[in-house]
Amino acid sequence: MIQILLPVLLIIVVYLFLNIHQKYHKSKINLPPGSFGWPLLGETLALLRAYWDGVPERFIQERVDKHGSPLVFKTSLLGEHMAVLCGPAGNKFLFGNENKLVAVWWPLPVSKLFGRSLITTRGDEAKWMRKMLLSYLGPDAFATHYASTMDVVTRRHIDLHWRGKKEVKVFQTVKLYAFELACRLFMSLEEPSHIEKLGSLFNIFMKGILELPINLPGTRFYSANKAAAAIRKELMIIIKERRVELKEGKTSSSQDLLSHLLTSSDENGRYLTEKDIANNILLLLFAGHDTSTVTITLLIKSLGEHPDVYEKVLKEQLEISKAKEVGELLKWDDIQRMRYSWNVVSEVMRLNPPTTGAFREALVDIEYAGYTIPKGWKIYWSAASTHKDESNFEDVTRFDPSRFEGAGPTPFTYVPFGGGPRMCLGKEFSRLEILAFLHNIVTNFKWDLLIPDEKIEYDPMATPVKGLPIRLHPHHV
Numbered sequence: 031m032i033q034i035l036l037p038v039l040l041i042i043v044v045y046l047f048l049n050i051h052q053k054y055h056k057s058k059i060n061l062p063p064g065s066f067g068w069p070l071l072g073e074t075l076a077l078l079r080a081y082w083d084g085v086p087e088r089f090i091q092e093r094v095d096k097h098g099s100p101l102v103f104k105t106s107l108l109g110e111h112m113a114v115l116c117g118p119a120g121n122k123f124l125f126g127n128e129n130k131l132v133a134v135w136w137p138l139p140v141s142k143l144f145g146r147s148l149i150t151t152r153g154d155e156a157k158w159m160r161k162m163l164l165s166y167l168g169p170d171a172f173a174t175h176y177a178s179t180m181d182v183v184t185r186r187h188i189d190l191h192w193r194g195k196k197e198v199k200v201f202q203t204v205k206l207y208a209f210e211l212a213c214r215l216f217m218s219l220e221e222p223s224h225i226e227k228l229g230s231l232f233n234i235f236m237k238g239i240l241e242l243p244i245n246l247p248g249t250r251f252y253s254a255n256k257a258a259a260a261i262r263k264e265l266m267i268i269i270k271e272r273r274v275e276l277k278e279g280k281t282s283s284s285q286d287l288l289s290h291l292l293t294s295s296d297e298n299g300r301y302l303t304e305k306d307i308a309n310n311i312l313l314l315l316f317a318g319h320d321t322s323t324v325t326i327t328l329l330i331k332s333l334g335e336h337p338d339v340y341e342k343v344l345k346e347q348l349e350i351s352k353a354k355e356v357g358e359l360l361k362w363d364d365i366q367r368m369r370y371s372w373n374v375v376s377e378v379m380r381l382n383p384p385t386t387g388a389f390r391e392a393l394v395d396i397e398y399a400g401y402t403i404p405k406g407w408k409i410y411w412s413a414a415s416t417h418k419d420e421s422n423f424e425d426v427t428r429f430d431p432s433r434f435e436g437a438g439p440t441p442f443t444y445v446p447f448g449g450g451p452r453m454c455l456g457k458e459f460s461r462l463e464i465l466a467f468l469h470n471i472v473t474n475f476k477w478d479l480l481i482p483d484e485k486i487e488y489d490p491m492a493t494p495v496k497g498l499p500i501r502l503h504p505h506h507v
């Protein structure tokens with residue numbers, strides 16, 4: 031008996047000692063000001079309310095004012111103790127300390143649903159995976175080669191879903207475009223029924239991403255998990271078929287992302303496994319299609335609200351068309367010339383950043399702005415609140431693309447794609463996608479917004495509540 035009791039007693043004593051020691055140690059730590067809110071829920075509901083009201087920056091602004099600490103405050107979100115680092119100083123600190131003081135962190139459902147992929151790896155393994163993916167998606171490879179493919183897909187989409195229509199619901203239609211485009215460029219999928227099948231699985235998958243990870247029948251997370259398994263199964267079939275086609279010389283290594291990843295190794299001859307490829311394609315479909323959908327939708331809204339800006343964009347795009355042969359596709363050089371148009375897109379993303387912010391985890395106790403952020407705490411940075419701060423942008427709510435002329439905004443005040451080693455991997459992809467779409471839409475149509483001042487709600491990305499219905503007016507040439 032004593033042989034059993036002694037170790038148990040010892041464990042209890044050690045546990046109590048560590049607990050008391052930790053509490054004593056923590057009580058001496060100068061934590062940032064703020065509140066952990068309700069047990070378990072923390073301040074998550076206040077954050078969600080700000081999102082639903084279409085003002086995600088409100089959560090941070092209210093707490094900065096309340097706690098009188100403009101650089102950092104503590105809170106509790108998604109069941110985690112969290113420090114929120116505010117403004118350009120916080121962004122600079124986090125982007126500059128990846129893998130040193132902090133590392134990327136995603137809420138549990140995200141890491142569970144994606145499996146081993148870029149966003150669930152850290153350190154050298156993440157660096158390696160990023161390098162492998164960037165060899166296709168980076169500015170040198172992707173942007174210079176794929177402008178014309180983007181243009182082909184965009185033209186076909188506009189012919190099918192916009193031409194001949196009097197009215198269009200922008201959000202749903204653009205979502206279809208972004209998904210089709212990603213399926214085409216990542217895997218050369220073109221068969222509409224195949225894309226539709228993947229698309230509906232994908233919609234179920236997306237609904238589980240911000241849910242509690244309870245894997246029981248009836249929960250959204252359970253359905254998302256099942257959908258993720260079905261998508262992975264489908265991707266594995268596509269991957270195996272492609273490997274055979276490559277072996278038989280029926281397709282080239284530059285055909286799309288999939289062929290590229292199957293045939294490219296690093297300098298040590300290491301390849302991504304088929305499972306890694308499937309998980310990363312799932313990730314890219316997720317990271318890429320809603321962000322671009324939201325940006326294009328809000329771009330169309332802003333151009334409908336600002337006819338003077340629309341006219342200037344149209345002028346720039348017509349100059350590009352006029353310099354080309356009839357039917358000639360867009361090239362990389364043409365995209366480079368769309369300067370004013372990109373400034374307009376940038377202003378849209380300033381006012382409604384498609385990704386409102388992201389998380390990190392403290393790898394050590396961090397000293398910041400006179401406070402300590404304990405090791406293991408999660409940290410949040412916010413594009414939404416940085417972009418909507420009057421001290422970073424004068425007349426902050428005014429739509430004004432000229433802010434991006436010349437040297438543009440001060441470093442770390444404009445961060446729609448994040449920064450540092452974890453900066454968005456799809457920046458070039460989305461620039462090309464958005465500008466190819468913009469070129470084709472303004473050179474074909476003008477439009478009226480059917481619901482003036484349609485409310486934008488964040489769920490979790492900015493979405494017009496009625497899907498942005500518009501009336502189309504084709505240009506007569």
Ligand code: HEM
Nearest residue numbers: 317318321322384385388446447448452454455456459460
């Ligand atoms: C307007 C469009 C887009 C915006 C605003 C956007 C924004 C962002 C932001 C802010 C991050 C950084 C998150 C962090 O700091 O942890 C990020 C990461 C990422 N984005 Fe994008 N994104 C866009 C489009 C895309 C597209 C089209 C793709 C894929 C083709 C993509 C793939 C990724 C990936 C894989 C990451 C994770 C990078 C890593 O952890 O190393 N994004 N994106």
